[in-house]
Amino acid sequence: MKEILDAILSPDSTAADFAHVKLPESYRAVTLHKDEEQMFAGLDSRDKDPRTSLHLDEVAVPELGPGEALVAVMASAVNYNTVWSSIFEPVSTFGFLERYGRLSPLAKRHDLPYHVVGSDLAGVVLRTGAGVNAWKPGDEVVAHCLSVELESSDGHNDTMMDPEQRIWGFETNFGGLAQLALVKTNQLMPKPAHLTWEEAASPGLVNSTAYRQLVSRNGAGMKQGDNVLIWGASGGLGSYATQYALAGGATPICVVSSPQKADICRAMGAEAIIDRSAEGYRFWKDEQTQDPREWKRLGGRIRELTGGEDVDIVFEHPGRETFGASVYVTRKGGTVVTCASTSGFMHQYDNRYLWMSLKRIVGSHFANYREAWEANRLVAKGKIHPTVSKVYPLEQTGQAALDVHHNKHQGKVGVLCLAPEEGLGVRDAELRARHLPAINLFRELDERTIRRGRDN
Numbered sequence: 001m002k003e004i005l006d007a008i009l010s011p012d013s014t015a016a017d018f019a020h021v022k023l024p025e026s027y028r029a030v031t032l033h034k035d036e037e038q039m040f041a042g043l044d045s046r047d048k049d050p051r052t053s054l055h056l057d058e059v060a061v062p063e064l065g066p067g068e069a070l071v072a073v074m075a076s077a078v079n080y081n082t083v084w085s086s087i088f089e090p091v092s093t094f095g096f097l098e099r100y101g102r103l104s105p106l107a108k109r110h111d112l113p114y115h116v117v118g119s120d121l122a123g124v125v126l127r128t129g130a131g132v133n134a135w136k137p138g139d140e141v142v143a144h145c146l147s148v149e150l151e152s153s154d155g156h157n158d159t160m161m162d163p164e165q166r167i168w169g170f171e172t173n174f175g176g177l178a179q180l181a182l183v184k185t186n187q188l189m190p191k192p193a194h195l196t197w198e199e200a201a202s203p204g205l206v207n208s209t210a211y212r213q214l215v216s217r218n219g220a221g222m223k224q225g226d227n228v229l230i231w232g233a234s235g236g237l238g239s240y241a242t243q244y245a246l247a248g249g250a251t252p253i254c255v256v257s258s259p260q261k262a263d264i265c266r267a268m269g270a271e272a273i274i275d276r277s278a279e280g281y282r283f284w285k286d287e288q289t290q291d292p293r294e295w296k297r298l299g300g301r302i303r304e305l306t307g308g309e310d311v312d313i314v315f316e317h318p319g320r321e322t323f324g325a326s327v328y329v330t331r332k333g334g335t336v337v338t339c340a341s342t343s344g345f346m347h348q349y350d351n352r353y354l355w356m357s358l359k360r361i362v363g364s365h366f367a368n369y370r371e372a373w374e375a376n377r378l379v380a381k382g383k384i385h386p387t388v389s390k391v392y393p394l395e396q397t398g399q400a401a402l403d404v405h406h407n408k409h410q411g412k413v414g415v416l417c418l419a420p421e422e423g424l425g426v427r428d429a430e431l432r433a434r435h436l437p438a439i440n441l442f443r444e445l446d447e448r449t450i451r452r453g454r455d456n
């Protein structure tokens, strides 16, 4: 591995050097173990600790297939899907690997007693399989997480519609939280040159998801002037949704749960902010019963912030806890666009507010090839910025996942894989200098919060 890292760190390495670099037989990877699927049985979700289920193992380098690339991973990031995988909820990801394994002899490689997780990476191509012309060893890349086969016409207009659509590193093996990763080369995109490895690795999954969900016509198709209610506006998805709303001439109404998170939204440029903890919304009276007066109170607060207007779009992902309120506060003809159900997937809402006011609920999931490319292009041009607040070494991925599980983080939590330290990999210092305050925004506010906590 040292030879690979030396080649990446040397400014003089050529494509030929990378093509000839010796590949190791094994690599270090963050894994789940199939024989531990039941380890948390009977515990509450919150008590399931990713630090005990995520292991750092030495695993075999997978055989490279046609149309694939083996990538040296400099950095990755924690997504909520790694939280789901690590607590084996709502199902164990080993079921995904078994099903994938039945597809073909090549897919069978993924069905192993361990699962290398992680759906983001920034790194360097080491080898490409047969039939790959667009990428070569030495290319600096990021990878999006859409894995598709495209043998059915269903996915030919919108690659998310492929019947064999999977999220790499969640529904497939050989993910990004490791020193090496195996991807299909159609997942590769150029690494934004002005970012460090850990910054470049962090937007991938959430940025592409927010782009389809909010901006794309496949999602809410946001337009200038729209009011957009964004739940978790300083979190993984929300920190990108807020940027897209601001960059697209819309007005984000940011919902967060602390003054620190409100500060982050303000620093991004949002003005309408709701601290849901301070304002004490309780949309559920008990497990079975919602409280429409609380939906109304939220709607009233939104009108105060917008000068009497309702929201055109609700950017939904908390799910059960907020969905009734989201449907209620959407304006006549507006759209609730949902990509998740963090607090529970059995939603309940009053359908009278949906049909009588001609509202739409739109389901959205990750992004198609093109949407992921467009979202990455905006990062590469410095129009959308990474939101890394903290970075952990690969050895502490369990702690990084626990931070996200317990909602103790801001924006994105990065993970260094082969990169020996933060701050490496910048190739366009001039573009970086132009956007430095925006690139560092989440990190600096997070550090300020930690300092304030220490002083108190």
Ligand SMILES: NC(=O)c1ccc[n+]([C@@H]2O[C@H](COP(=O)([O-])OP(=O)(O)OC[C@H]3O[C@@H](n4cnc5c(N)ncnc54)[C@H](OP(=O)(O)O)[C@@H]3O)[C@@H](O)[C@H]2O)c1
Residues within 6 Å of the ligand: 079, 080, 081, 084, 205, 206, 209, 231, 232, 233, 234, 235, 236, 237, 238, 255, 256, 257, 258, 261, 276, 317, 318, 321, 322, 339, 340, 341, 342, 343, 364, 365, 366, 367, 404, 407, 411
């Ligand atoms: N379908 C897809 O393609 C896709 C892609 C990415 C993520 N997801 C899913 O989307 C969800 C969010 O992902 P993320 O990366 O944004 O996670 P995240 O970084 O944890 O951010 C989510 C934010 O939502 C807010 N939130 C959490 N529970 C809430 C509740 N009960 N009521 C109101 N707000 C709540 C929290 O913000 P405050 O505490 O500040 O309010 C939290 O920071 C996860 O379930 C993830 O699996 C789906």
